Amino acid sequence: MNTAVKLSAYGVALALVAAGATAIGSAVGPFTGSAGALGSEDAEHGDDHSGTVAGAEQDQPGGLASSRGGYTLTPTRTTLEPGTNQPFTFRVLGPDGATLTGFDVEHEKRMHLIVVRRDTTEFQHVHPRMKGDGTWSVPLDVPAAGSYRAFADFVPAGGQPMTLGVDLAVPGDFRPSVHESSSVANVDGYQVRLSGDLVPGRSSAVTVAVTRNGRGVTDLEPYLDAYGHLVALRDGDLAYLHVHPDGTPGDGRTAAGPGVTFHAEVPSAGTYRLFLDFRHEGEVRTAEFTVTTAGAVPEAAGAPAPPVTSQGAHEEDGGEHGHR
Secondary structure, eight states: OSOOHHHSOOOOOOOOOOOOOOOOOOOOOSSSOOOOOOTTTTSSOOOOOOOOGGGGGSSOOOOOOOOOTTEEEEEEOSSSTTTEEEEEEEEEEEETTOOOOOBBBTTTSSSSEEEEEEEEEEEEEEOOETTTOOEEEEEOOOOSOEEEEEEEOBBTSSOOOEEEEEEEEESSOOOOOOOBBBSSSEETTTTEEEEOOOOSSSSSSEEEEEETEEOOOOOOSSSSSOOOOEEEEETTOOOOEEEEOOOOTTTSOOSSSEEEEEEEEOSSSSEEEEEEEETTTEEEEEEEEEEESSSSOOTTTTOOOOOOOOOOOOOOOOOOOOBB
16 A cells, blocks of 8 residues: 555635525536446445435535435525534435435434535534434534534435535635644544545555554544544545445454555546544544645654554543544
């Protein structure tokens, strides 16, 4: 495996102003480039949450439309207040126009909700609860103004996985962020290094290695039945990919770190923002990367690869922050 990730030579700067309600996202046509499912070549190469459905929509990556395959994501409101913890509620309408109440469990949850600002900051991965009438609800805290995208990642009972997306507005002074190319993330004293190549149109192996104080973390904890969850968002339109790693905790062959390998198939060449959720010592953390599928770029200066050695388990209490 190539240990140098092909990084982006440019950042993301989306000048979006949020002032009042934003219309729910509308359907987008298929891409001219190849659009494949994650892990489609091997059943052990993670789970596909790219939103594949039958027909012409099959070539369209997930999350670009609020309605797809007969299912429609309908939020109660599309404007949120910045800096407050507030309930976000929505429903999924089925092909018959009625509110859907039957969902299959995927990785311990019936609904995964990803919320991110359109400049790919303020990432959240949360898990709403459903009432008997099919209304989903989850508290959201969006600290900064801007235009956001909410992705509902779910499986209709007996159906295929899909992802629907809607735009949300958070009024206020919006200052877009620019993301430098990076294959190394530092979060809460952990360093996470990404290696491997993303190749459009085919399954590509990428590996994350989690270290702390220069020592490999070998006691990662299961989070939603996996040692990690990786979300990729394409620069520009936020095409959505969600893939889980090789192996399952407790299967007798999958190590609990420091390395976790994913197989992902990106739909086209370009720049992607990657978000890795991992759990250690009772707390879920998110590492962020910015990579590209074309043009090798040397690793960022000042970020030498740390030695990966074994590290004993620590017993500390910690809650899940930013994840539910």
